[in-house]
Amino acid sequence: MVKLSTRSRLHSRMSNFVDWIRAGDKDDIIIKQSKEIRERICGQAEADGLTVRSTPNSGSFAKKTGLRRHLQGDSYVEGQDIDLPFVVSPRDEDGAQIDELLRRFARYAQTSYPNTSRTPTRSSIQLDFVGTKLRYDLVPMLAVPGDNFAQVLLRSNGEKRRTSVQKHIEFVTARTGKSNLLAGRVLFNECVRLIKWWREFRVDGARVLKDVPSILLDLLCAHAYDRLEVEETYAGTLSRWFSLLAGTVRKRERVAFSDFSRLPAASGNAVWTVLDPVNPENNIVSQWDKFQVDELAEWLEEGCDSINRAIAADLRGDDVASLESLVELFGSPFKHHCEVKE
Structure with missing residues (x-):
């Protein structure tokens, strides 16, 4: 896999967009x-x-x-x-x-x-x-x-x-802290933001998947981080995360964590299982049917394709095609907020 440069136009655009979507002005x-x-x-x-x-x-x-x-x-x-x-x-x-x-x-x-x-x-x-x-x-x-x-x-x-409100906060902030020790500016919580923003623009045109709760995205991002960490660029990170998560969802692989307790035995009662790390008896997607799970897998596969097209275009110097793929991924606000304002 070709590693994207932190000096690339793609990384600069995504960095600017991450700074813009951050709700820190208040x-x-x-x-x-x-x-x-x-x-x-x-x-x-x-x-x-x-x-x-x-x-x-x-x-x-x-x-x-x-x-x-x-x-x-x-x-x-x-x-x-x-x-x-x-x-x-x-x-x-x-x-x-x-x-x-x-x-x-x-x-x-x-x-x-x-x-x-x-x-x-x-x-x-x-x-x-x-x-x-x-x-x-x-x-x-x-x-x-x-x-x-x-x-x-x-x-x-x-x-x-x-x-436990406190443990849910710790679950996310601990991974953000670990990611801060790695090379580059990419942090776990910033990638969660990007995935949450991506979710907003997918739900709008969904067939059956009208709600993807933020806690599910927290857990899926943690699942990806625990296996892949973060790259030095946002695009490189999301490419690998989307690919891993698309496979996880498509194959109905159980998502579980041992942050606060031992992993419980697997249960086959639900279509798919994503366990709350604070309360492993709580399956976040216990009410989902196969059509909802399949649609989430499709979203992730399409997200993987879009970010990889953006990377490929960036590597060949085609800034227009790269931007078009990122707009597919994050919606029209991306093109208006991916450049530094003079």
Whole structure:
């Protein structure tokens, strides 16, 4: 395999695009506003009979995998999620039910921010601030007695699932830290960003695969990193990652990790298995059918073809063809944000 130069036009374009999609221009605002929201909501919860045990950092902001919110033609990228978990110990049984908790947190949000848009979801209350154009998800979770690094996530169907916000953050940031020790500027979390952006432009025209959750992309990227690490260039890295992951998905190979526990025995009950490293009993794709798995494999195969065409064009000095292949991969915003602005 020919190694792409870090001085190539392709690497320069992808580096500029990575810098642009990074949602880092509002970090200070997010930190300040998150602190204020936590204080106000905690005060309301405590007064209402809930004991707030902790409010750990969570979501793509904490993992440093968030995307810039962007509207380009008909292509809309949602941007990074700012999850604000509130790990609580209710004083009565009703307070441990998701419907009741969401009603309470909606009330706390209304009292604390009466002029801010609020939207309930299956497991959170979204707050949209017009001034900063930021969205926060207030996520009530149950504390696990005797374990400060575990929580119970409540689902609208009544399911209660043990998890750990802190360990999910560690899972991603540990790989980013390891990648920082390798040659070149390419980091694990930056590749996750690129894959998440690529996902946004594939879902829009999907046949059956309307939702590819970010946690699945985190795990697939970790699977690729653990086997291949990162190259000195983004294109070289994505070429190998797309190829590996296309084979993994097409062959229904199990994806599992031993970061926090031993690998469990294989189970054949699902079409495909991608295990949550924090809770190996949780198969992230347990509800997927064969058509969804096949479509994801097709996406990855096409992604591999596009990045390899871009590399081949770059090596023969055809900048136009290389750019066209990258636009196929990342959508029209790429051509507008892959060059350094004068």
